[in-house]
Amino acid sequence: MVARAALGRGGRAVLGITGAPGAGKTTLVERLLAELAEHPPEGAGADWVAHVPMDGFHLADAQLDRLGLRDRKGAPETFDAAGYAAMLERVRTDTSETVYAPGFERDLEQPIAAALAVPPSARLVITEGNYLLLDEPAWHRVREAMDEVWFCDLDDPTRLERLVARHVEFGKEPDAAALWVDRVDQANAALVAATRARADLVVTTPARLA
Template identity: 65%
Template sequence: MTSLDDLADRARSLVRGRHRTLLGIAGGPGSGKTTLAENLVALLRRRPPAGLPPLDWVAYLPMDGFHLADVELDRLGRRDRKGAPDTFDAAGYAALLRRLRQDEDDVIYAPAFERELEQPIAGSIPLPRAARLVVTEGNYLLLDQGDWARVRPTLHEVWYCDLDSDERVRRLVARHERFGKDHDAAVAWVLGTDQRNADLIATTRPKADLIVPDAVLRTIGERDQAMID
């Protein structure tokens, strides 16, 4: 896989007949999962498989909406490591994936994550019955611990974003600064909580069906940044 077009061709090939397909994109914090998923879905919407309607045939589901709210993290004493595996509703995420795979509902609503508030927002993402491919992304899709072990069996294929570690850290610091942390606090969080999570996620890399290489992730990220600039 050397380009976004190659990845789109592979994703499109996963859809067979009228059965719904779930594609996962995993990787550490700041590895480009969201950017890849959003660009992939945008490209796929313009190029549906023969016989499927444009736009609605593919949907995007981020895992971040399953963050526990800060009030619950405070109750559990886990807010200082927000983003760790046990700071998400992993069972709820797996249950929603099972509903999607069962393909019995006209629409399924999923929560989103509002980064300005750093909070999940319920019922924000409609996933219509027309969606034959659902692209979901998140840190722990390949983790086989606790309730996370329920996730991988629901997914037809999982890709792993293998961004260079230094670039991943640079992007992550910039993201934390963009959403309100000062530089020192951003660096401390990235090299502490985020890095512990990244080290755990890296152990799941061998379980991926496809490794998305650094060069592809950088190209997609640079294109997005150029559009913003």
């Protein structure tokens, strides 16, 4: 695995998990984190694996309003791709001190500065996001900063049902949630689907686990 290869060379590996909105990326990451924490490689400590999602690099609503992108929130241009790439590059190479990264508060729908920490002992960092394999200049640096990228796949009916339910959970009315999925999330999903062939591994998510 990428982490063991990194340990062998004395470095740190970055594993990316990508897929369309609602495909089960976070569920897959949570399962990986739980299993890997229980089975650290020889010479690694208990906190040898860390998690830094792409969501922390959402532009704040104030910036989206300034740019006229509030109704496109979640599209590639509503993220700080350069900042995300710079963080991944530092995470991959700087094992001398704790690296802090922004998180994302779902209740507020806003990024939170320095909410996440990657300790020097971490040898594998898992990151997740929709656009890790996007073939656009702003996102090429992101792919180059990762050792491998896995694509999380889920059948569309289940994925869409999950997306609507998620938006309702975080405050949208059911009709508004369905409209947002149709007008925004599905456009983003089409972009992500086109990147599937670039993944190192495709992981099909069982609907019951998504």
